[in-house]
Amino acid sequence: MWFRNARVFRFTKPFDISAEELEEKLQADTFKPCGPQETNRQGWVPPLGKHGELLVHSADGYHLIALRKEEKILPGAVVKEAVEEKAEAIEIDQGRKVRRKEKDEIKEQVMLEMLPQAFSKNRRSFAYLAPKDGVLVVDAGSAKQAEDLASTLRKSLGSLPVRPPAVEQAPAFTFTGWLNESIDIPGKVVLGNECELKDPSEDGGVVRCKGLDLKADEIRSHLDAGMQVTKLSLTWDDNVSFVLDEELGIKRLKFGETLQEQLDDIDADDAAAKFDAAFTLMTLELSRLIPGLLEAMGGEDRSAIVEE
Incomplete structure (x- = not known):
């Protein structure tokens, strides 16, 4: 159970829910296949698939859920x-x-x-609630897909006080500062070899770079011309690599060999136990990454968050 992406939502006020309470709320909106005349349908399904029956898989206070969406395909x-x-x-x-x-x-x-007679396309989207960390994390490649899941969860729960996290300075400002060396790169951050640069003018162009030294002269020439970095590949603490965009969307998550070795060391023969172990390792790593990344991006703006 490794997320490929991570769209983070911050709880704007204290929020807590037990696995049992969450299970009860989701039961009212379980997935049912499309009827003969329906074009799409969605609902909650067991995260463990055929290896489980519960709609909530909980480990150490982290609650994993899965939303299934069925769409009829009519070319x-x-x-x-x-x-x-x-x-x-x-x-x-x-x-x-x-x-x-x-x-x-x-x-x-x-x-x-x-x-x-139409074919059906099915997709499962995963997310986990981390009340003790104050976040909801969705495995989604786009902001819309993540918001759709959060909106569906909000309807099931009746209330879900979340919003995307805000930082004190624009991510593009920080990314650009890291590359032009006007801002120090935090010790746990290592630049990758991909970036996207945009001209901030109304009709400005976009330059996508891959497989390059991001401190190279050709990148610096674009920065000197006023382009801003809007997407950047990074490695965090030698354990996690990803691409971070200006919306703080984390894409193409790859967990390092250390975590995989820890998983391999766990003596678990059945799929459910292996799933649980991977989920525990992943949430532990993301619980360190998310606040550390927000701090590296200039610090989180918590002015709209009601503290306990």
């Missing part, structure tokens, strides 16, 4: 072709032109007819 080209065929048949039979409004009605009817 646009197939729908369009069927609509055109029906419209053409009407025009021939009735000797009149089929207008746009009627075509829209035909399209709706075609989709209703096709939905029962």
Whole structure:
């Protein structure tokens, strides 16, 4: 159980919930497959898949949950072709032109007819609540996907006081300072070999660099021209590597060999025990990474957070 991404939400006021309470809340919104005429559906499923039945997997106060979303796939080209065929048949039979409004009605009817035979695409999104750390962490590659899960969780719980974390200075300012050496790089941070630079002007361009020394002259020339760093690959404390963007989204998480060796040392033959061990190691590492990263980015702005 290793997250590939991490979108962090900060609890804006004290929040605590037990695994039992969370399980009870989620039970009302468990996943049910799409009906014959439904295009999509979502609900909570056991994080352990076939190896578990509970909707909440809890370890050391960290509560892992999983949201499953099913979408019916109707290829646009197939729908369009069927609509055109029906419209053409009407025009021939009735000797009149089929207008746009009627075509829209035909399209709706075609989709209703096709939905029962449509293929389904299923996706599971994982997240964990860490009340003692004051965060919700979502394994999502985009802010929208993370917000969708948080919104669904909010509906299930009735209340979820979270927001993305804020820092005292703009991430792009910090990234740029690290590369042009106007800001010291924290000791636990090591630059990778990827970055994205943007021209802040309205019609400015974007430069994506990969496999380069980020202190090289070609990067510095872009910085001297006024471009800002909006995405940066980093390694944290020799244990975790990732790409961090200007929204503080953590992508392409890779946990180091040390953690994998710790997992391999655990004597666990069954899949559920191995899953639990990996989840424990991951949450322990992220519990150190998240506050350390916020501090490295200039410090967290906690002005909107109600402290205990």
